[in-house]
Amino acid sequence: MQMSKEFAVDLGEKYNKVLKLLEDSKFDPPNEPYASKCAAKEILIDMKAKLENTSNNQFSSSSELLKIKAMLGSVYLYLGMTSIEMEELSEGENSLQNCHDTIRDFFNNPRRQLDSGDYDPIDWALNAATLSQFFMEKNGFKQARHHLAASSYIMDEYKEKLFSVSERNEEFDAKVEVFKHRSADIARCWAKYGLVLLSKSKERLLNHTDDISENCSLSADLSKMTLNPDANVSLEELQNLEFTSPKLGHYEKQITDKFVLIMQDAKLVFLNIQGWLQKAESYYTLETLASDHIEIVQDQSNMYFGLLFFEDNVDNQAKLHKRRIDLLENVIQQINPKYYLQYCRQIWFELGQIYSDILNIKCDKLREIEGRPSPHMLAKINHLTEKSIYSFTCFVESFKSDQEEEFVTQIPADFEKAVMQAYFHIGALNNKYITLNKKTQLANIEMSYKAYKKVVDYCKLNEKVIEQMPMEHNICKEMVTLLPVKMAKLAQELH
Incomplete structure (x- = not known):
């Protein structure tokens, strides 16, 4: 017996409807939070019954049975996840166990869709x-x-077939839109590869500062890693994580799969990231898909940050920081914090750090100058200080309600450390202003004292925060003791 075409088409349509319902479930009204999930679950139960009945019949080939088992396993998986999301935990657990039992005998079967041609190119x-x-x-x-290269290969192959048709209708336009959308997503995955490669390379170098070639055994190839005795995977399995049919060399050679050591290599990775993010940004615009666009801009900032570690020249480091500022300042001026508060908070905090990093570079150069520094340089330092304080202040004040003049007594747990660090930075930054006016000096010290005291007072009420930032807390306690003496001395001089 063979699975009929009508049966497969019917299951495919039901499967797509389930995916659409689960995607739309986030828009369900508060009074019916599980409306879409309930509808999806009913369809899944129907699919399960049909597949279970079909799996009991005899098929002409083992591949037919494998397809049925794979589809049934997927249905059990979605039933389990949906039930758990609907807080039906026992039912969800049973479905997940059924999924495991259904596909258990096929765990070690190789991932052969490319050889058979039985796959949807976009999904694959x-x-x-x-x-x-x-x-x-x-x-x-x-x-x-290798997997990214295979992904790009399949997309290029699909593109060629897609645009080879002569009839251009609504169906064609819809397919082109899906292709553009998923091409942008795959470009973002390539960009993430480059960002993670730079980050992991930096981490590797920091952990092995002495003769890395002899002392570091970390490999960028899973098949060469040392496995624990109790590992549930073998080296042989890790060595077989490759596709045999497509020729992927053209796609793989565009970026290295080795850890980066020097600036020249890092720059090549950077340029690839830049190209991929530009491709993604052309689809995810601020006007149409704002959240994704903001995340792409943040990735662009991260690509400059990843390059910074490999740049030895401090002037070039400052230029890389400036590129990050231009990107983030541009996007935050165009979005409404009311609707994109989460992203605004991330950007404000990052801008505060960037301005502070450039400020440290300028202060180090100031200490190297013999004689009187130029007014322009002093103004630049004060400007950077002001911008950093402003960014950190925007961040902390985003946690106040409209009615509050003073700070809230309890910050959401996920943000406690970040808010306290922001106040710590504000305290330190107010001491970096350069001015000969004693009245201005006193005002700056008072602002510094208030920021440090915010940290000390909050930590008294929420002691667990101290464990997350012990060094900063100790400095704040010390400054709260020392700064009043300094303020009293300045006040006496003014009087």
Whole structure:
């Protein structure tokens, strides 16, 4: 017996409807939070019954049975996840266990869709690109690049077929839109590969400052890693994480799969990231898909940050920081904090750090100058100080309600450390203003004292925060003791 075409088409349509309902579930009204999930669950139950009935029949080939088992496993998986999200935990657990039992005998069967041609190109490419994210987080850059290369290969092959048709209608336009959308997503996955490679390379160098070639055994290839005795995967399995049919060399050679050591290599990675993010940005515009656009701008800032570690020239470091400022200042001026508060908070904090980093570079250069510094240089230092304080202040004040003049007594747990660090920076920055006016000096010290005291007072009421930032807390306590003496001395001189 063979699975009929009508049966497969019916299941495919139901599956797509389930995905659409689950995607739309985030828009369900508060009084019916599970409306879409309930509808999706009903369809899944119907699919389950049909597949279970079909799996009991005899098929002409083992591949037919494998398809049925794979589809049934997917249905059980979605049933389990949906039930758990609807707080039906016992039912969800049973469905997930059924998923495990259904596919258990096929765990070690090789991922052969490319050879059979039985796959949707867009879904396959997106799944391969998504899987690469797992590999790169485990330092498997060889495997991650290979899967991304396969993803791009399939997308290019699909593009050629898509645009070879002569009839251009609504269906064609819809397919082109999906292709552009998913191409942008895959470009973002490539960019993430480059960002993680720079980050992991930096981490590796920092952890092995002495003769890295002899003392570092960390590999960028999962098949060469040392496994723990109790590992549930073998080296043989890790060595087989490659596709045999497509020729991927053209796609793989555009970026290295080795850890970066010097600026020249880092710059090549940087240029690739830049190109991929530009491609993604052309689809995810601020006017149409603002959240994704903001995240792409943040990735652009991160690509300059990743390059910074490999740049020895302090003037060039300042220029890289300036590029980050231009990107972030531009986007934050165009978005409304009321609707994008989460992103605004991230950007305000990052801008505060960037301005502070440039300020430190300028202060170091100031100390190297023999004789009197130029007024322009002093003005630049004060300007950077002001901008950094402003950014950190925007961040902390975003946690106040409209009615509050003073700061709230309890900050959301996820932000406690960041808010206290922001106040710590504000305290330190107010001491970096350069002025000969004693009245201005006194005002700056008073602002510094207030910021440090915010940290001390909050930590008295929420002692667990001290564990997250012990050094900063100790400095704040010390400054709260010392600064009143300094303020009293200045006040006496003014009097």
